[in-house]
Amino acid sequence: MxxxxxxxxxxxxxxLNKFSSKIVAIDAYNAIYQFLTTIRGPDGNxxxxxxxxxxxxxSGLFYRNVNFLSIGIKPIxxxxxxxxxxxxxxxxxxxxxxxxxxxxxxKAKLNFNIGNMKKFAQQSTSIKDSMxxxxxxxxxxxxxxxxxxxxxxxxxxxxxxxxxxxYAVASQDFDSILFGAKRLIRNFTLSGKRKIPNKKSYVEIExxxxxxxxxxxxxxxxxxxxVDVGILIGTDFNPNSFHGIGPKKALKLxxxxxxxxxxxxxxxxxxxxxxxxxxKIFLEPNVTNISEIKFNEIDYKKIEEYLVNxxxxxxxxxxxxxxxxxxxxxxxxxxLEKWFT
Numbered sequence: 001m002x003x004x005x006x007x008x009x010x011x012x013x014x015x016l017n018k019f020s021s022k023i024v025a026i027d028a029y030n031a032i033y034q035f036l037t038t039i040r041g042p043d044g045n046x047x048x049x050x051x052x053x054x055x056x057x058x059s060g061l062f063y064r065n066v067n068f069l070s071i072g073i074k075p076i077x078x079x080x081x082x083x084x085x086x087x088x089x090x091x092x093x094x095x096x097x098x099x100x101x102x103x104x105x106x107k108a109k110l111n112f113n114i115g116n117m118k119k120f121a122q123q124s125t126s127i128k129d130s131m132x133x134x135x136x137x138x139x140x141x142x143x144x145x146x147x148x149x150x151x152x153x154x155x156x157x158x159x160x161x162x163x164x165x166x167y168a169v170a171s172q173d174f175d176s177i178l179f180g181a182k183r184l185i186r187n188f189t190l191s192g193k194r195k196i197p198n199k200k201s202y203v204e205i206e207x208x209x210x211x212x213x214x215x216x217x218x219x220x221x222x223x224x225x226x227v228d229v230g231i232l233i234g235t236d237f238n239p240n241s242f243h244g245i246g247p248k249k250a251l252k253l254x255x256x257x258x259x260x261x262x263x264x265x266x267x268x269x270x271x272x273x274x275x276x277x278x279x280k281i282f283l284e285p286n287v288t289n290i291s292e293i294k295f296n297e298i299d300y301k302k303i304e305e306y307l308v309n310x311x312x313x314x315x316x317x318x319x320x321x322x323x324x325x326x327x328x329x330x331x332x333x334x335x336l337e338k339w340f341t
Contacts (some may be wrong), residue, residue, distance in 0.1 A: 004174075024169075029168070035061065047059060074293075099124075141306060153230040168185050171175050228260050229254050233246065
């Protein structure tokens with residue numbers, strides 16, 4: 001879920017082709033969750049193969065990354081590791097909400113309420129270990145690198161931008177900003193036409209880019225102070241700490257008092273949380289360090305075998321997508337060969 005910074009964050013609309021030739025570190029769990037939530041049938045059920053195995057995430061990763069690679073974008077996916085103990089309260093809260101959604105889905109199903117079936121099915125979405133295995137496999141076949149973070153994937157993704165190994169982080173959440181990411185791209189894996197729930201109309205979802213330095217300059221904050229703003233609003237590590245403090249009030253309090261310890265209004269509540277530990281999570285995160293990001297060749301034959309023969313994807317659609325991608329990559333190779341000959 002992440003910290004709710006949206007109302008404070010200046011962003012600008014952009015286009016995917018603006019990231020051609022750039023490495024973008026994608027929050028893998030965030031992207032997979034989006035695919036599992038949005039790629040569904042009219043009744044809310046996810047796509048499955050002939051054995052009943054869910055394929056919504058595979059479909060999303062394949063078609064979206066074919067698009068990225070065709071444009072020239074270089075994605076790298078960062079997977080979450082073991083969640084920190086301080087996140088346990090938020091995790092339990094999410095599990096309760098998903099359980100309620102599952103019960104509501106069954107009620108809607110009994111009443112043949114298609115609209116509610118889809119809504120509650122989306123709310124009950126969860127990522128299983130087998131889906132992570134599937135996701136890593138299709139990325140590997142596409143030649144796309146991935147990293148396993150020790151804990152929060154967004155922390156490692158942000159670290160890649162700080163070391164100039166990636167241009168930006170792609171996620172719907174804002175936590176990567178607190179982890180120090182130089183840039184955040186939202187709607188990166190969601191861009192395009194999307195149907196408005198319960199309506200027959202569509203909306204165009206455009207990517208948005210957020211520059212962390214612009215935020216700090218606009219509000220005259222340091223990164224540590226922005227982290228304190230996040231703590232005041234509520235993070236995954238202190239979801240319900242400060243009563244009655246929203247984003248705008250949190251910003252004003254930080255601009256006036258400089259740090260959490262100086263704010264008299266929260267003195268009692270502040271003593272109940274380990275705010276220094278939360279600061280350290282964001283300012284000194286445990287991350288995966290790598291010396292080089294390596295992109296491999298696309299294995300067209302194995303992709304077709306896996307998607308068509310093993311997971312029952314349409315041969316016509318898969319071949320069409322792969323042929324278009326191959327045509328683009330072949331043209332790029334020919335252009336490079338001409339340049340060096």
